[in-house]
Amino acid sequence: MIDRITQGIKELEIEEIQTLVQRALDSGHTADKILDAIRKGADEVGRFFEEGTYFISDLVMAGQIMKTALEILQPHLKAGGESQGKIVLGTIEGDIHDIGKQIVKTFMASAGFEVHDLGVDVPAKKFAEAAKDINADIVAVSVLFSVAALNLESVVEEIRTAGLREKVKVIAGGAAARQEYINRFGVDAAVNDAITGMDKIRSWMAEKR
Structure with missing residues (x-):
């Protein structure tokens, strides 16, 4: 499931990402682990852009996918308390x-x-x-x-x-x-x-x- 999130980001599957992230949460994966899977997908998108496989429009779409995924994760992330720096x-x-x-x-x-x-x-x-x-x-x-x-x-x-x-x-x-x-x-x-x-x-x- 986690690897599927990375793949979904990499392949710009905007319609799938909400379901994938929610399923990962429901399966007991931590928000931090899911964030790392998203980060790996983002790295792949960046690599494709640098190689000329993806273009600016693809980066924009990837950004929208990321925003959607992060909105689902936000309530599950630890926050608050004294500033750490x-x-x-x-x-x-x-x-x-x-x-x-x-x-x-x-x-x-x-x-x-x-x-x-x-x-x-x-x-x-x-x-x-x-x-x-x-x-x-x-x-x-x-x-x-x-x-x-x-x-x-x-x-x-x-x-x-x-x-x-x-x-x-x-x-x-x-x-x-x-x-x-x-x-x-x-x-x-x-x-x-x-x-x-x-x-x-x-x-x-x-x-x-």
């Missing part, structure tokens, strides 16, 4: 993908974090400005295109220039994220899925307390 989130400059970012945002919010979403195609300086404005703990950068990932170095440098590097952790996430980016661009972590990313963020926040 502040996160600036955005898709890096040169990348217009919003789907994966929305999933990550849902994960973060359900885990009790305050999430400030900057949108897509976000310039490096804007990440730093937002981090300063809200006194952020984490800057999370979504990267689906490997070419756009080159801008990660500028994000880290802008945060350093703003005098925030000692306080703010930078995590790159998405299909294009690679471990080599830690040394190459200076990010603190690079992950390919939301669950691993949330584990890393939680560990950082635990160290700060």
Whole structure:
């Protein structure tokens, strides 16, 4: 059932997704597990777009499917309580993908974090400005295109220039994220899925307390 959700996202089955998500919930699958299945489908949609198999219209449809799935899941996600920290989130400059970012945002919010979403195609300086404005703990950068990932170095440098590097952790996430980016661009972590990313963020926040 979980794999079928991933397939439904990947194949843009907008009429099926409501039924698939509801059946997964009824079968006892957790909302987090279903979110991860949706994230995997979103990664596949992004890959198809990068390869030229899917087009902008397909991304729009995928976004509608994702919105439908997340609306069903929302009541089942944990929320409320004391804030666990502040996160600036955005898709890096040169990348217009919003789907994966929305999933990550849902994960973060359900885990009790305050999430400030900057949108897509976000310039490096804007990440730093937002981090300063809200006194952020984490800057999370979504990267689906490997070419756009080159801008990660500028994000880290802008945060350093703003005098925030000692306080703010930078995590790159998405299909294009690679471990080599830690040394190459200076990010603190690079992950390919939301669950691993949330584990890393939680560990950082635990160290700060």
